[in-house]
Amino acid sequence: xxxxxxxIVFTLAHEQYGVExxxxxxxxxxxxxxxxxxxxxxxxxxxxLRGVVVPVIDLRGRFNLxxxxxxxxxxIIIVSVGELEVGLIVDSASDVVDVDxxxxxxxxxxxxxxxxxxxxxxxxIHSDQLLVMxxxxxxxxxxxxxxxxxxxx
Amino acid sequence: xxxxxxxxxxxxxxxxxLQSLNENLLKLEQKPDDIxxxxxxxxxxxxxxxMSATMGYQDIASLTHEMENVLDLVRNNKLAMNGGIFxxxxxxxxxxxxxxxxxxxxxxxxxxxxxxxxxxxxxVSGDFKNQGANDNKxxxxxxxxxxxxxxxxxVLEQSLDSGFYVYYIKVSIRDDCVxxxxxxxxxxxxxxxxxxxxxxxxxxxxxxxxxxxxYFTVYYLSKQEEKEIKQLIVNVSEIDTAEIINMDKxxxxxxxxxxxxxxxxxxxxxxxxxxxxxxxxxxxxxKAAPATMNRTIRVDIERLDVLMNxxxxxxxxxxxxxxxxxxxKRNDLSETIEHMSRVSxxxxxxxxxxxxxxxxxxxxxxxxxxxxxxxxxxxxxxxxLSGEETELDRTVIDEIGDPLVHLxxxxxDHGIESTGDRIKAGKSETGTINLRAFHxxxxxxxxxxxxxxxxxxxxxxxxAIKNNIVSPEIAQTLxxxxxxxxxxxxxxxTADKISDISGRGVGLDVVTTRISSLGGHVNIxxxxxxxxxxxxxxxxxxxxxxxxxxRVSDEKYAIPLSSIVETAIIESSRIRKVHGKSMIDFRNxxxxxxxxxxxxxxxxxxxxxxxxxEIVIVRKGDKLAALIVDELIGxxxxxxxxxxxxxxxxxxxxxxxxxxxxxxxxxxxxNAMIK
Numbered sequence: 078x079x080x081x082x083x084x085i086v087f088t089l090a091h092e093q094y095g096v097e098x099x100x101x102x103x104x105x106x107x108x109x110x111x112x113x114x115x116x117x118x119x120x121x122x123x124x125x126l127r128g129v130v131v132p133v134i135d136l137r138g139r140f141n142l143x144x145x146x147x148x149x150x151x152x153i154i155i156v157s158v159g160e161l162e163v164g165l166i167v168d169s170a171s172d173v174v175d176v177d178x179x180x181x182x183x184x185x186x187x188x189x190x191x192x193x194x195x196x197x198x199x200x201x202i203h204s205d206q207l208l209v210m211x212x213x214x215x216x217x218x219x220x221x222x223x224x225x226x227x228x229x230x
Numbered sequence: 231x232x233x234x235x236x237x238x239x240x241x242x243x244x245x246x247x248l249q250s251l252n253e254n255l256l257k258l259e260q261k262p263d264d265i266x267x268x269x270x271x272x273x274x275x276x277x278x279x280x281m282s283a284t285m286g287y288q289d290i291a292s293l294t295h296e297m298e299n300v301l302d303l304v305r306n307n308k309l310a311m312n313g314g315i316f317x318x319x320x321x322x323x324x325x326x327x328x329x330x331x332x333x334x335x336x337x338x339x340x341x342x343x344x345x346x347x348x349x350x351x352x353x354v355s356g357d358f359k360n361q362g363a364n365d366n367k368x369x370x371x372x373x374x375x376x377x378x379x380x381x382x383x384x385v386l387e388q389s390l391d392s393g394f395y396v397y398y399i400k401v402s403i404r405d406d407c408v409x410x411x412x413x414x415x416x417x418x419x420x421x422x423x424x425x426x427x428x429x430x431x432x433x434x435x436x437x438x439x440x441x442x443x444x445y446f447t448v449y450y451l452s453k454q455e456e457k458e459i460k461q462l463i464v465n466v467s468e469i470d471t472a473e474i475i476n477m478d479k480x481x482x483x484x485x486x487x488x489x490x491x492x493x494x495x496x497x498x499x500x501x502x503x504x505x506x507x508x509x510x511x512x513x514x515x516x517k518a519a520p521a522t523m524n525r526t527i528r529v530d531i532e533r534l535d536v537l538m539n540x541x542x543x544x545x546x547x548x549x550x551x552x553x554x555x556x557x558x559k560r561n562d563l564s565e566t567i568e569h570m571s572r573v574s575x576x577x578x579x580x581x582x583x584x585x586x587x588x589x590x591x592x593x594x595x596x597x598x599x600x601x602x603x604x605x606x607x608x609x610x611x612x613x614x615l616s617g618e619e620t621e622l623d624r625t626v627i628d629e630i631g632d633p634l635v636h637l638x639x640x641x642x643d644h645g646i647e648s649t650g651d652r653i654k655a656g657k658s659e660t661g662t663i664n665l666r667a668f669h670x671x672x673x674x675x676x677x678x679x680x681x682x683x684x685x686x687x688x689x690x691x692x693x694a695i696k697n698n699i700v701s702p703e704i705a706q707t708l709x710x711x712x713x714x715x716x717x718x719x720x721x722x723x724t725a726d727k728i729s730d731i732s733g734r735g736v737g738l739d740v741v742t743t744r745i746s747s748l749g750g751h752v753n754i755x756x757x758x759x760x761x762x763x764x765x766x767x768x769x770x771x772x773x774x775x776x777x778x779x780x781r782v783s784d785e786k787y788a789i790p791l792s793s794i795v796e797t798a799i800i801e802s803s804r805i806r807k808v809h810g811k812s813m814i815d816f817r818n819x820x821x822x823x824x825x826x827x828x829x830x831x832x833x834x835x836x837x838x839x840x841x842x843x844e845i846v847i848v849r850k851g852d853k854l855a856a857l858i859v860d861e862l863i864g865x866x867x868x869x870x871x872x873x874x875x876x877x878x879x880x881x882x883x884x885x886x887x888x889x890x891x892x893x894x895x896x897x898x899x900x901n902a903m904i905k
Binding site: 109110111112125131 | 539540542543785829830831832871872873874875876877878880881882883886888892893894895896
């Protein structure tokens with residue numbers, strides 16, 4: 078047995094994904110967002126999180142998945158990685174599970190349309206379900222904001 | 231590790247002590263015979279030594295130890311300060327700063343300090359040689375016991391290093407001897423002829439007064455062999471025996487460690503005392519400098535930020551409550567909320583004040599910088615500080631240091647003339663640089679004024695033309711002020727040759743960039759032959775600013791009042807197209823019109839055709855522009871927030887704020903809109 082990881086499970090385009098619980102600050106319902114001009118489409122804006130201004134990105138947009146209307150189940154998962162604090166819009170956040178670190182295997186090239194570099198690996202939970210673990214470092218890579226901007230202009 | 235919790239404290243206190251070392255060394259340099267100041271320096275060094283030894287930073291401890299040795303001699307009037315000693319002590323302080331900085335940066339605080347240590351030791355041992363004879367007579371001051379103090383110990387240690395033998399000698403005089411003192415004197419006489427007595431027990435005075443039984447002991451330095459010394463002593467009449475122990479480093483260490491550890495223990499328990507004594511001294515010498523011994527606590531700046539955040543949330547709720555009370559219209563509710571508003575605005579004042587720090591914390595490192603610089607330039611200069619108590623927001627304080635150093639260096643290097651030139655010009659040999667800080671309205675001014683040669687207007691203009699910053703035609707029409715402004719152009723330098731200090735053309739442009747990023751600006755005044763004044767204007771605080779709220783489409787933005795010239799309503803017909811760009815005539819100048827909705831890609835359902843537009847005239851330096859907005863909502867004090875580390879270098883956005891309804895509004899950076 079490797080180390081037990083506590084993981085927050087959320088869904089995005091009918092797939093289940095996970096982020097480590099210690100990287101998650103809070104999970105919020107959708108609140109009004111203030112658009113920030115001249116940013117990539119997936120940057121939905123900034124929100125007021127108890128007095129702190131936090132940028133929010135749409136994970137669907139980030140992974141080039143088709144964006145859908147926000148629903149009652151939509152959530153903003155506030156993650157903090159290093160000095161970065163960012164909200165991620167997901168279709169729903171459902172569960173916290175324990176994942177055995179040893180059971181995480183390298184991801185295949187593409188999972189549900191998401192490139193492998195954004196993924197940490199795939200873990201098995203509840204004996205029959207697969208959970209795709211995100212590599213937040215890459216998901217929040219600032220360089221890609223800048224590059225996308227250049228392409229846009 | 232358990233030490234970690236003390237580390238922050240150690241760092242803070244070390245900084246304080248280093249500061250005090252620097253300051254007092256400078257003070258001492260002015261008045262080299264002021265033993266009082268030496269005492270203060272000694273205590274700082276001593277406390278620093280104790281703290282660093284406790285924390286396990288041996289290099290700091292050993293360096294401070296050496297400095298302490300020198301200072302100890304000075305404070306006991308055994309050594310007069312001179313330039314060389316000052317330089318060595320300053321250099322030592324520099325090393326200490328480097329090591330402390332290393333610790334702050336997470337390092338081990340180790341450094342190769344041997345160069346300074348050698349110099350310091352040379353000072354101590356050099357002194358010892360001149361001092362040997364005196365030493366005997368004054369050795370009673372070192373106490374009755376045969377214990378070595380640190381100074382004597384280091385003397386012995388260094389003598390061992392430089393090839394002397396160190397002997398511990400016990401001389402017994404015969405029981406039947408009548409003139410014990412005379413015999414003892416003869417022994418000392420013999421010993422002095424072949425070496426030096428470092429310490430005797432009982433003291434020389436007591437021996438002279440025959441206040442000893444039938445033996446006395448000495449620590450003795452000599453190049454002679456043990457046997458020869460013994461022979462010399464025994465040759466004196468009526469001497470019974472002379473026991474000689476040849477001490478090597480190890481035995482010496484053992485002896486000393488024994489009493490070292492006890493003294494160390496005493497010292498550490500006395501530190502508190504010392505500091506109390508030091509503060510007492512400050513108040514007694516308070517005539518010179520007003521005592522700043524306020525009762526204070528140290529608070530992590532992050533906690534203040536949290537407090538600020540919490541407070542701004544409270545502000546938002548207050549605005550909401552006020553709106554609700556308006557709807558409900560119940561008297562007692564309105565009254566309560568009114569009271570709450572008053573309390574919260576008092577609270578706002580206090581919270582903002584908490585972040586204010588006197589500029590002293592920046593200024594106090596300048597005397598040292600100027601001293602070193604003046605020395606290396608071989609100029610004489612007097613730096614006069616005033617208004618150190620002026621307070622500025624902590625964030626401004628952190629940023630302002632480097633730009634000010636640049637300006638000071640500039641004044642010293644380019645402003646103040648060489649001593650020869652000054653005498654020729656009929657000025658006093660020593661130049662003066664005034665560094666002042668003062669409040670005025672919502673701003674703090676910091677002025678750097680020198681009495682040097684002033685700015686050579688024509689030379690600046692020549693170089694500006696040569697560097698294609700300005701065309702010769704326009705150059706004719708420029709005012710002095712506009713010409714001085716070229717000094718801030720990137721890569722601009724009037725220096726004929728590049729010195730270490732300035733002349734590379736980097737510096738002044740960095741100064742303006744840094745200061746304008748703080749929302750301030752720099753003005754230059756200069757009179758040829760009489761001097762130059764750089765005046766830096768800074769906002770009082772960066773955390774709350776006055777802003778105009780505007781609406782564009784359905785988005786709200788804030789524009790800082792500092793960049794707004796005025797607001798106006800203009801008819802659409804007045805907007806003209808010039809080379810495809812919209813312009814308007816405004817107070818006799820033609821200025822560009824910027825449609826914010828297009829610039830920021832605001833969504834609009836349908837393009838309305840308007841007869842009139844509300845505009846905000848904004849300024850960047852002397853350029854103006856008109857921003858078209860849909861609505862001017864009104865002026866408001868806003869709390870500045872960053873967008874965080876994820877969204878950086880956003881176009882035309884300098885930050886965000888939270889409005890009364892809890893929504894985030896972005897703050898426009900109008901400088902980015904004006905090309």
